[in-house]
Amino acid sequence: MFSAVTALALFILIKLLVLDVMRINSHDMEATYSLGDAVLVKKAFNAYHTEDVVCFEFPVPDSSGIKTYLVQRIYGLPGDSVQLQDKQVFLNGFGLHPPQSIKHNYFVKTHKVKLDSLFKLRYHITEGGEISDEFDYSFSLTNVEAEALKKDSLIKSVELKKEKVNNFDQLCFPGSKCYAWNLDQYGKMYLPKKNDTLQLDTINLAIYSMLIKEYEKNNLDVKHDSIFINGSLTSTYLVKKNYYFVLADNRDNANDSRVWGFLPEDKIKGKVIAVLKHAK
Numbered sequence: 001m002f003s004a005v006t007a008l009a010l011f012i013l014i015k016l017l018v019l020d021v022m023r024i025n026s027h028d029m030e031a032t033y034s035l036g037d038a039v040l041v042k043k044a045f046n047a048y049h050t051e052d053v054v055c056f057e058f059p060v061p062d063s064s065g066i067k068t069y070l071v072q073r074i075y076g077l078p079g080d081s082v083q084l085q086d087k088q089v090f091l092n093g094f095g096l097h098p099p100q101s102i103k104h105n106y107f108v109k110t111h112k113v114k115l116d117s118l119f120k121l122r123y124h125i126t127e128g129g130e131i132s133d134e135f136d137y138s139f140s141l142t143n144v145e146a147e148a149l150k151k152d153s154l155i156k157s158v159e160l161k162k163e164k165v166n167n168f169d170q171l172c173f174p175g176s177k178c179y180a181w182n183l184d185q186y187g188k189m190y191l192p193k194k195n196d197t198l199q200l201d202t203i204n205l206a207i208y209s210m211l212i213k214e215y216e217k218n219n220l221d222v223k224h225d226s227i228f229i230n231g232s233l234t235s236t237y238l239v240k241k242n243y244y245f246v247l248a249d250n251r252d253n254a255n256d257s258r259v260w261g262f263l264p265e266d267k268i269k270g271k272v273i274a275v276l277k278h279a280k
Helices: 004-017 117-122 143-150 205-215
Strands: 019-023 038-042 053-057 069-076 081-085 088-091 103-110 128-130 136-142 155-160 186-190 197-199 220-223 226-229 232-234 236-238 243-247 268-277
Touching (some): 019 268, 069 081, 103 143, 136 143, 143 155, 205 220
Antiparallel strands (some): 069 243, 081 088, 081 186, 103 136, 103 155, 128 136, 220 226, 226 232
């Protein structure tokens, strides 16, 4: 029989190397996972695929030094090209069919009726509310929930909120007017893989500068139109890591790759394989 010490050591070893438990700490994945849900993360022997849900360390450097872990869904593997057109995700030019749990923001107008908490409970509405005194609302809904609302006699209209093409959002990665992207009209963006040779110029450096400086720890300088990496004049860069693109299921209310860019493979903690306990 195992001794208590041996059992404890085995448990710690499994937790460190194979499996771990994480609590969902944001609304990014509503309605797939709720805030406070406990999920099981498989840390070892993973081969990642498109639409896998992964747990990862937030990759953007924080001056506080505190590590933050998020759960989101992979929508691009190293070597892929990702694009969003009218909210739909295209991978290497092919449109993907989203899971039914994907939520978007909708504008909802009633027939001059105020919507109460019982109405929201009936349609499982957990996010959003009144946006004007003219019976206008904004709710985060799945497609199924939106279609159900359209059939309710209290509802006059349900309209998907959508950004226009070339409506530049400076909060979207890379935050450059050379890439007039927003949350709904994004890319096309190539995801570098290990040993790729990137062709650099002063325009696309907006996309690759964080990868070169922060994720792969190089010195990067631009003088006039010349690019210097570790003191050497260059127009190329040899990539050292694999990079992914992740999106949250609560698509219009999340902080994902559209906001901060590439996810380095070494920041991925593991794959979410089960919900152990739902939040109350």
